[in-house]
Amino acid sequence: FTAWLSALFRPATGLILPPGTSLIHVEGMIPLGFRCGLEILNDDKTPMLFVVSVLRSRVSLSNEDAHRTMLTIHERGGILLPIPSLEESRRIADAVTEDATKKHHPLVCRAVSVAE
Numbered sequence: 470f471t472a473w474l475s476a477l478f479r480p481a482t483g484l485i486l487p488p489g490t491s492l493i494h495v496e497g498m499i500p501l502g503f504r505c506g507l508e509i510l511n512d513d514k515t516p517m518l519f520v521v522s523v524l525r526s527r528v529s530l531s532n533e534d535a536h537r538t539m540l541t542i543h544e545r546g547g548i549l550l551p552i553p554s555l556e557e558s559r560r561i562a563d564a565v566t567e568d569a570t571k572k573h574h575p576l577v578c579r580a581v582s583v584a585e
Contacts, residue, residue, distance in 0.1 A: 486511065486547055488510060492508050492510075492549050492581075493549070498547070498548075498549055504551070505554065505558050505582035506551040506552040506581065507528070508548075508577075509550065511542050511543050511547055512577070514575050515569065519569070520539045520542065522535075523565045523568055524539065549581065555580060559580040561580075
């Protein structure tokens, strides 16, 4: 009974894509009008609250938008977040990756652009 009860309240594992996955090549992942931005992939080790934290501090999302974005990453396996320039995307991706590395989280966050 205890194992059943524990399984009932355990959060469902989200979609986890291999770290080398490029969401630019996954059908349905590119937001309308996306030119460049951040690619963030879900994994089964990085705490969800850490993802919310970096979305708030590094991407300047509101608490509500950061939670919504984190859940999208968890459910879809990742997200492409539009950022105005590739240079800014690189700066943010480097900062997020540094934050994750300091905490020993394997979070994949990188700058990407769509070839025109």
